[in-house]
Amino acid sequence: MLIVESGGSPGTPHDPPPNERLRRKDPGGVAFDVLAILAALVLVGLGLANLDAVEGPATAARQAAVGATGIALVAVLWRFRVGLLAVLGWVTYLLAVLLLGAVLVLGVSANGATRWIGIGGFTFQPSELAKLGLLLVLAAVLGSDRAPWQRFVFAIGLALVPIGLTLLQPDLSTTTLLAVLTVAMLIIGRVPARFLLPMFAAAAVATPLVIGMLRPYQVQRLGSFLVGAHVSPTGAGWAVQQARIALGSGSIFGHSGGPLTDLLAQYLPERESDLALASVVEQFGLVAGGLVVVAAIVLVWRIALASRAPRTPHGALVGGGLAVLLGVEIVVSLGGNLGLLPLAGVPFPLLSIGGTALLVHLVALGVVLGVRRDGARRRLWAVPRWRARPRLVRATALGLTGLLVAFGLYGWNVQAADGAALSAAGQEQMTRCIRIPAQRGAITDRHGAPLATGTASSDTGVDQVVAVPAVLRSRPDDVARLAALTAQPVDAVRAALDGVPATTIALRVADVPRATGDAVIAAGITGVLVVPEPRRSYPTGPLLGPVLGFAGVATPADLERWPDLPPGEIVGRAGLEQQYDAVLRGTNGQQCVYVTPAGVPVAMGARTDPLPGADLRLSLDLGLQQQLTRSLETALRGQRSPSAIGAAVAMDPRDGQVLAIASLPSYDNSVYGPPVDPGALQAAAAAPGHPMIEHVTQAAVPPGSTFKLVVGAAATAHPVFPPEQVIPTGASFTLGDHTFGNWKPMGPMDLVQSLAWSNDVYFYKLANALGPDSLIDTAHALGVGAPTGIDLPAESAGYLGTPRSVHDRGGVWYGGSTVILGIGQGYLQVTPLQNARWTAGVATGQLVTPRLGLATGPGGGAFIALPVTPPTPIPFAGSLGPVRDGMRAAVTGGTATRLAGLPVPVGAKTGTAEDGSLSADSYDNWMAAAAPMPNPGVVMTALVQGPGTGANNAGTVVADGLRYYLGHQADVLATAPVQSP
Structure with missing residues (x-):
């Protein structure tokens, strides 16, 4: 269709x-x-x-x-x-x-x-x-x-x-x-x-x-x-x-x-x-x-x-x-x-x-x-x-x-x-790293003499051979090589590797001499590394124990200070080791290992070699240090009290370089290791005289008549009567209902004579006339009651009371408090370093910041100077002439004549202070001196606790120290060139 x-x-x-x-x-x-x-x-x-x-x-x-x-x-x-x-x-x-x-x-x-x-x-x-x-x-x-x-x-x-x-x-x-x-x-x-x-x-x-x-x-x-x-x-x-x-x-x-x-x-x-x-x-x-x-x-x-x-x-x-x-x-x-x-x-x-x-x-x-x-x-x-x-x-x-x-x-x-x-x-998540500690930098005196070093020689060095078990255990031939190198049975090494969890990152296989460690490194076995064991050596023993301090495993306080520290890190824990830890410690290296999510190591990762710490050059001269220490030992040897202490310091008054700093009793830094010697450490901590304390910067006691230099300076800065005015003195001074005695009866004297003979009555009257405000203002200008700023941790500020501070603490400042302050007693405690500093200030007209660190640099390399705090001019330096004359007169015909035989002009001040912490017949005995006058290049101050008045064992310590310094001045002050910071 x-x-x-x-x-x-x-x-x-x-x-x-x-x-x-x-x-x-x-x-x-x-x-x-x-x-x-x-x-x-x-x-x-x-x-x-x-x-x-x-x-x-x-x-x-x-x-x-x-x-x-x-x-x-x-x-x-x-x-x-x-x-x-x-x-x-x-x-x-x-x-x-x-x-x-x-x-x-x-x-x-x-x-x-x-x-x-x-x-x-x-x-x-x-x-x-x-x-x-x-x-x-x-x-x-x-x-x-x-x-x-x-x-x-x-x-x-x-x-x-x-x-x-x-x-x-x-x-x-x-x-x-x-x-x-x-x-x-x-x-x-x-x-x-x-x-x-x-x-x-x-x-x-x-x-x-x-x-x-x-x-x-x-x-x-x-x-x-x-x-x-x-x-x-x-x-x-x-x-x-x-x-x-x-x-x-x-x-x-x-x-x-x-x-x-x-x-x-x-x-x-x-x-x-x-x-x-x-x-x-x-x-x-x-x-x-x-x-x-x-x-x-x-x-x-x-x-x-x-x-x-x-x-x-x-x-x-x-x-x-x-x-x-x-x-x-x-x-x-x-x-x-x-x-x-x-x-x-x-x-x-x-x-x-x-x-x-x-x-x-x-x-x-x-x-x-x-x-x-x-x-x-x-x-x-x-x-x-x-x-x-x-x-x-x-x-x-x-x-x-x-x-x-x-x-x-x-x-x-x-x-x-x-x-x-x-x-x-x-x-990062698939990496675990084995720390390779950096070698700590050395500490030397100004000439390079070792004071603290890392053990590095093949004779004394110790290495840890460390393996990563999961990486190594699968290679029998390498296990056998490692066993042969460390002189251990193969079965023992294999058992050690198999006996730890698969997640173990580092297994300490052996401690070997440095030469053996070098051979293990040369073998290049995958999964094996050599870690130098951290050690610290102090060749001078207790000579500088509290000054150098020690290095040890970081404490919670250290971790708070340095949050990025790895567990078990060795850091400076006291003294210069702590003060300059960032310089000395260096940068750790590491060998990294790649691990699965389950933590099982599967391959070795990147290696970063450690960078050793820089060396620290000090201003100290080892020879002068040894001299002051020997003199202190002699001075303390005859003291009845086992808890007596001694301290001495030598300082350049022009720039604050500390040339020697002696503290007794002392301790050997090596007790802190690593590894720590528990018995020796406990004995040192329990010894009388507090050997763990650095007495030059941490022991504060009454200065006695050495403080009269400060009072004399106050008289020139705040004139109440002319220094040349002769003041009747005698055997005592009465204020109100209290009488203050002189250490012996004396006739009328002016300021220079009173300093030379340490006339207590003169200084009672001078202090009373000055009043507490003028005295305290001058003391503050000379560094009393404040840390000196030295490059050491835990320095004591001492104590200088004022009417207000005494009131705040619940006490009362009486008129007599001002009077006894005039002779270095009462509401006053100072360290030997503070004493040396004001002595230098009076002698030179400027206040310096004491320092021990001179320069840093790599071992064998160029050193760079550490920054220096410039001296501070004293406001009333121009009026201190009479005080300096008094210091000079104390040596030529006063309480410090034991220094008169030295080859240069010396100015000094002695002191003997009552100390409530000591027995009834013991005192804090002081000597402070500057040489050569009128342009000193060194100031020395010594403190020795024990019996005696006036010129005491402290004077001998200073005299011996100055004699050594003057006889070796060029060698003491010499040091290798340093670059500007």
């Missing part, structure tokens, strides 16, 4: 309708959907590449077999007919429900959940099949001609069965996806809002109940997302941080096959499933990650396009529902990888491992493409031929696309902005 259409030529029964001819010419509708298939293949291919990189070829091959099966099914289902949807849907749904029920009885459990059915060597996850079955039956019900309430009730009833069975496993992520799929199908299936709104309200009420059903790991995931992954070093917080590290360290093209990439990949949990996208970026770079996002967007849009083409609502809803389901899975997985959404346990479709999920997703894609081919072939934006088309599919596709694009840009920004930091974090 011929058919003739109006306005056209005759046709045959085989000719297709005109609209069909047009559809075949439409490249977007009739052809096999190359873009969708290509997008799917890209995701599957990158997933297989990731599996091959992180799990090995065997795992990738199994997944590839499933993928090939799925692709074959896509080709078969491309010719699927819409009329068969209902049958396929009900068969798939019923099979999924039966299998979900079987899981609860016969299922395989893992991580506290029963989700799989095992068949031989394979496992099957029915909840994945439930997604497809529920999608197809919901499309059939919601696309039917039933009344809206019937469609709603049937849909909810059908959905509750797989949702409930999945929840019982428990599989909260799949349960949530099934619920999302159901809601999406109700919305796009045009169920009226009067049914949907009550459902949403009920869901909101039930949400707290659902949260209460969460497993601990699920609560942790949610909490880590809400409060930040950084607060959780394990679990979900750990996973998110590892995902960020993978994203940030992948660079543009990744590092697959790199020497450390495989190790770093082990730190990414679920790298083949939930965090597969992060793993792809880590292995193959940001380009591969971008390709995944683009492929996902293309796939969602092509499936959404399929929802506009079918001839029936049933077929359209299948495409729309799959587009929503797939888009939600992709968004949730991508957001979890980026830390923008909680890790919900949702793998990335087609990319993550899982044969069931891969097969189901490919089958669903094949069904949708088949339904699309069978239907009217239209573009997404064309008007369909049936009115009840799915609603909001385009809007949902647009929203999902926007999220994917935004997430993709965020991932690019993570790498661009934080890539370097994240890469560093990745390296």
Whole structure:
């Protein structure tokens, strides 16, 4: 039969309708959907590449077999007919429900959940099949001609069965996806809002109940997302941080096959499933990650396009529902990888491992493409031929696309902005380092004589031979070589290596002489290193014990001072060792080891050699130091009190260089090690006289008549009667009802004579006339009552009371308090260094800052001078002539005549102070001297506790010290050249 259409030529029964001819010419509708298939293949291919990189070829091959099966099914289902949807849907749904029920009885459990059915060597996850079955039956019900309430009730009833069975496993992520799929199908299936709104309200009420059903790991995931992954070093917080590290360290093209990439990949949990996208970026770079996002967007849009083409609502809803389901899975997985959404346990479709999920997703894609081919072939934006088309599919596709694009840009920004930091974090987490301590710098006197050194010679040095057991134990030949080098039985070394946990980073195999350590280093055994044992040697013994201090393991106080100190670090703990620790300590080296996430070493990493500390050159002259110490020992040897102390200091009054600083009793720094000598340390701590205290800077006692230099200076700065005025003195001075005695009766004297003979009555009257304010102001100007600023820790400030400070402490400042202050008693305690400083100030007219550190520099290299605090001019320096004359007169014909025989003019002042801490017949005996006058180059002050008055044993110490200095002056002051700071 011929058919003739109006306005056209005759046709045959085989000719297709005109609209069909047009559809075949439409490249977007009739052809096999190359873009969708290509997008799917890209995701599957990158997933297989990731599996091959992180799990090995065997795992990738199994997944590839499933993928090939799925692709074959896509080709078969491309010719699927819409009329068969209902049958396929009900068969798939019923099979999924039966299998979900079987899981609860016969299922395989893992991580506290029963989700799989095992068949031989394979496992099957029915909840994945439930997604497809529920999608197809919901499309059939919601696309039917039933009344809206019937469609709603049937849909909810059908959905509750797989949702409930999945929840019982428990599989909260799949349960949530099934619920999302159901809601999406109700919305796009045009169920009226009067049914949907009550459902949403009920869901909101039930949400707290659902949260209460969460497993601990699920609560942790949610909490880590809400409060930040950084607060959780394990679990979900750990996973998110590892995902960020993978994203940030992948660079543009990744590092697959790199020497450390495989190790770093082990730190990414679920790298083949939930965090597969992060793993792809880590292995193959940001380009591969971008390709995944683009492929996902293309796939969602092509499936959404399929929802506009079918001839029936049933077929359209299948495409729309799959587009929503797939888009939600992709968004949730991508957001979890980026830390923008909680890790919900949702793998990335087609990319993550899982044969069931891969097969189901490919089958669903094949069904949708088949339904699309069978239907009217239209573009997404064309008007369909049936009115009840799915609603909001385009809007949902647009929203999902926007999220994917935004997430993709965020991932690019993570790498661009934080890539370097994240890469560093990745390296740090898989690195453990063995500290190689730096050799501590030496301390020398001004001529280079060693005072403190690190033991470095082959005769005395000790090395620790350290092994990384997990790296070494697998190589028997190297174990035997190490045993031979360290002179140990092979079995003993092997037993030591096997006897520690696999996570042990460093095992101390042997302590060997330095020469043996050098031989071990030369052998170059992988997994073995030589660590010099930190030691400190003090060649001069107790000569400078409290001054040099000691080095030891850092205390909590040290860690607070230097928060970055590694555990067990050796630092300066007292004296110059503490003061100059930053200079002496140097920079530790390290040998790094790469470890697995379990902490097992697998390879040796980079080595950084230590940088030794700089040497410290002091201003001290060892010869003068020995002389002052010998004299103090002689002075103390005859004292009855075992707790008596002695101290002496020699200082250059022009710049503050301390030439000698002697303190007795003393201790040998070597007792502090390392290693510590507990017995010797306990004996030194319990010895009388406090040997651990540096008496020159830390012992504060009454200065006695040496303070009369300060009082005399006050008389010239605040004149109350002229220095040349002769004042009646006698044997005593009475103020009110109290009489103050002289050390012996004396006649009338002026200031110079009174200083020469230390006339107490003159200074009683002078102090009373001056008043406390003038006395105290002058004392402050000469540094009394304040630290001198010497470069030693824990210096005592001494004590200079004032009427106000005494009142604040609950005392009373009487008129007699001012009187006895005039002879260096009362509310007054000073250190020998303060005494030497004011003596220098009176003699030169300027106040210096004492210092021991002269220069620093590398061993054998050029030294750089340490910064010097310039002297401070004394305001009343111009009026100090009479005081200097008094000092000179004390030597030529007063209390310090034992210094008269020295070859240069000397000025001095003696002092004897009552000290309540001493026995009744013991005193603080002082001598302070400056030479040569009137332009002194050295000031010496000595303190000796014991019996005696006037010129005492302290005078002998100073006399011997000055004699040595003057006889060796050129040698004492000589030092190697230094560079300006």
